[in-house]
Amino acid sequence: MTEIAILGVGLIGGSLALSLKKNENVHVTGFDVVEENLRMAESLGVIDRGTTHLAEAVVQADYIFLCAPVGKLQELISFLRYTPLKKGAVISDTGSTKVSIMELSHGFAQRGVYFIGGHPMAGSHKSGVEASHDRLFENAYYVLTPAEDTPKTIVNELTRLLAPTRAKVVLMDAKKHDEVVGAISHFPHIIASTLVNQIASYNDEEDWYRSLAAGGFRDITRIASSNPRMWRDILLNNRQVMKKLAEDWKKTLERISDLIEKADGEGIEKFFADARRFRDGLPEKKKGALSPYFDLYVDVPDEPGVIGRITTLLGKQNISITNIRILETREDILGVLRISFRSQEDMEKARAALQAEGYGVYERE
Ligand SMILES: NC(=O)C1=CN([C@@H]2O[C@H](COP(=O)(O)OP(=O)(O)OC[C@H]3O[C@@H](n4cnc5c(N)ncnc54)[C@H](O)[C@@H]3O)[C@@H](O)[C@H]2O)C=CC1
Numbered sequence: 001m002t003e004i005a006i007l008g009v010g011l012i013g014g015s016l017a018l019s020l021k022k023n024e025n026v027h028v029t030g031f032d033v034v035e036e037n038l039r040m041a042e043s044l045g046v047i048d049r050g051t052t053h054l055a056e057a058v059v060q061a062d063y064i065f066l067c068a069p070v071g072k073l074q075e076l077i078s079f080l081r082y083t084p085l086k087k088g089a090v091i092s093d094t095g096s097t098k099v100s101i102m103e104l105s106h107g108f109a110q111r112g113v114y115f116i117g118g119h120p121m122a123g124s125h126k127s128g129v130e131a132s133h134d135r136l137f138e139n140a141y142y143v144l145t146p147a148e149d150t151p152k153t154i155v156n157e158l159t160r161l162l163a164p165t166r167a168k169v170v171l172m173d174a175k176k177h178d179e180v181v182g183a184i185s186h187f188p189h190i191i192a193s194t195l196v197n198q199i200a201s202y203n204d205e206e207d208w209y210r211s212l213a214a215g216g217f218r219d220i221t222r223i224a225s226s227n228p229r230m231w232r233d234i235l236l237n238n239r240q241v242m243k244k245l246a247e248d249w250k251k252t253l254e255r256i257s258d259l260i261e262k263a264d265g266e267g268i269e270k271f272f273a274d275a276r277r278f279r280d281g282l283p284e285k286k287k288g289a290l291s292p293y294f295d296l297y298v299d300v301p302d303e304p305g306v307i308g309r310i311t312t313l314l315g316k317q318n319i320s321i322t323n324i325r326i327l328e329t330r331e332d333i334l335g336v337l338r339i340s341f342r343s344q345e346d347m348e349k350a351r352a353a354l355q356a357e358g359y360g361v362y363e364r365e
């Protein structure tokens with residue numbers, strides 16, 4: 001039996017647990033600071049057993065995955081440093097930054113315990129164990145950052161264990177990881193949020209900005225709806241890289257601002273053409289065989305009782321929903337509801353029922 005401990009049973013810890021349980025003879029123990037999350041994870045079958053005692057969760061573990069927020073990893077690693085662990089145990093994490101974590105990971109090898117940094121590069125705007133999914137990592141990159149002295153056999157064993165995630169495991173130096181992932185994942189969150197904040201400040205004077213916000217604005221700012229705590233932790237753990245990117249960004253803005261000032265049409269066109277060439281050359285986004293989430297977005301009149309009417313309509317047809325949330329109101333005429341379902345079948349039945357009643361229904365990323 002392979003004993004696995006998942007520390008932090010949220011979206012990523014839960015999804016990893018569900019994937020790893022597809023291996024034969026695996027037993028998963030979950031640890032979390034919120035007991036309710038563990039009870040939920042047990043009842044959803046995400047973990048075999050949950051405990052709020054950290055030492056007890058890890059003492060028998062062959063693999064320990066740290067899946068807590070980046071800002072909590074230091075305290076978890078410090079605890080593990082002075083806690084009895086099985087000889088040969090492998091510790092890995094799922095944090096979005098790697099250098100600061102790897103700096104904390106020294107000193108385990110002399111106890112016969114290995115630390116291998118990890119970052120599954122797939123996620124969602126959702127969080128918590130309720131949103132976990134066994135196919136979340138399918139087709140995504142899963143970066144491992146082993147220390148130089150970690151035996152290859154140990155890295156290979158971890159890679160084999162991760163096979164059911166169906167992610168593409170790649171090995172990378174932690175510094176390189178933070179530079180590249182800082183640029184393609186962390187920095188875009190700053191850009192999206194600065195843009196939203198700038199427009200929001202104009203909107204304080206004039207509500208038309210919000211009302212007219214259209215496709216382009218929505219596409220480029222989707223990630224501004226991400227978890228602020230998580231992104232705070234990530235930026236604080238990749239500060240040097242973020243600073244350098246921000247400086248480079250200022251120079252780029254200066255350049256385009258200059259071209260505009262000089263009315264340099266050729267230069268402006270080249271600016272857009274260069275961007276288009278690189279953007280169009282990005283590898284195709286590989287989707288999992290199934291989209292892991294079953295969400296519908298429904299335009300509804302912004303009036304009292306609308307959620308009740310929709311849940312009654314779906315309830316009458318025995319369609320169960322796992323979540324319903326009002327996302328926004330538009331010009332005080334329309335609101336948007338996000339309704340989540342457990343399966344594709346439920347989602348399709350709901351789509352038909354809602355459309356038959358004249359609701360505008362759509363899916364989006
Ligand atoms: N959400 C995403 O899209 C991705 C997140 N990550 C990384 O994975 C990690 C987890 O993120 P999510 O699962 O999205 O967050 P989440 O908020 O869904 O889950 C985090 C869980 O950790 C628990 N927790 C908090 N403090 C803890 C502590 N001291 N010890 C143990 N558990 C603790 C929370 O109660 C919660 O259940 C983060 O380090 C994040 O940077 C990596 C890839 C994608």
Ligand SMILES: O=C(O)C(=O)Cc1ccc(O)cc1
Pocket residue numbers: 095096120121122123124185223
């Ligand atoms: O999908 C998005 O836009 C994300 O930003 C998901 C994400 C968030 C954090 C990670 O460390 C990796 C992926």
